[in-house]
Amino acid sequence: MAGRLGRVGPYALLERLGRGGMGEVYLAVGRRSDRVAVKMLRDPIENDPDARLRLEREVRALRRVESPYVAQVLDADLSGDRPYLVMEYIEGENLLDAVRRRGPLPESRLIALAQGLASALAIIHAAGVVHRDVKPANVLLGEDGPVLIDFGIAQVLDATRVTMTGTFLGTPGYCAPEVFADETVGEPADVHGWAATVAFAATGRPTFGRGTAQSQMYAVLNGKADLVGVPAALLPLVRAALHRDPARRPTAALLADRLSRLARAGRGVLPRAG
Incomplete structure (x- = not known):
């Protein structure tokens, strides 16, 4: 053909x-x-x-x-x-396009998205991989749940980093503060990206503003996240995942477990099992 x-x-x-x-x-x-x-x-x-x-x-x-x-x-x-x-090939649009076209996700779909994405991160972290670019454009909304794509700047934990000191790869509004502060970037950075992505899906707005890369970096470094409109059921988890100190963020596995319980309680619909 x-x-x-x-x-x-x-x-x-x-x-x-x-x-x-x-x-x-x-x-x-x-x-x-x-x-x-x-x-x-x-x-x-x-x-x-x-x-x-x-x-x-x-x-x-x-x-x-x-x-x-x-x-x-x-x-x-x-x-x-x-x-x-x-x-x-995963048929479906990415989260960024879906929210831009139809607005924020309803709460049941939002919880399913948050749980599926947290499960994806828990699995890749267990395999010794850090994605390092979790953002709405890298989440496909497949028929059976969210699918995380584009591992182009992923770091295998037993490998040497590609990027040099003083540089970063990623999208400023979805990077963790440690990326800009030239601190160790590990699994908690993906959790921070998870929170910014879920907040975007909940509100339809970039979590750290629409300004320049520099203004977004400032907002990230100073914890100025726009969380107005994030459902009360998710807000504590999102806030915890955005903590400035990486060591104080919940793990992806813990987030997936909490969200699975929330879904079973009837506030969401679970996607396929991971």
Whole structure:
């Protein structure tokens, strides 16, 4: 089958699904006509060794995680002229687009989202992976629950960091304060991103404002989160997860457990089991 946009390896490219700072993601079909998502490094950075290393990290991170809340790696070729990885294709829009189009999620869906995303983080943390870029654009709303995508700047805890001192990769309004303070960035940073993402889904507003990157960084560092409109049932968990001190934030596993209890109490509908 010929793709409208050409081929990469045995995969025929049908349409571009998204484009980020490091790569482009395409809907494609393989030899058996199965639909997949193909992520390739963008031209001209395919010859950038750091970009190649980040793609390799993404493959390594995803292969360490088995969860219905995380897209599965199906194939990869990291040595060719245009390195790529192939993931299962999840049909559904991302949380950022969904909220922009239809407004904040109702409370039952919000609790299901929060629980599913916390479960995803608990699973990847147990596998020794830190995502480091949890934000609405990286959460797909699949038929069976949220799916966390784009591990392009994930850190495998037993690996050397790619980024250098004084630099950061990520989205300012969803980064944890320790990222900007050049402190150790670990699992609690993902929990902070979880809280900012859930608050956005609850309110329809960026949790740390719509201003410049510098103003968002200031708001993050000083704990100036906009939580007006977050349901009372979720507010204590969101506030705790946004604590300035990473050591005082709840773990993702604890959040998932608390939210599972909340859902069972009848305030939400659980997504598929993790």
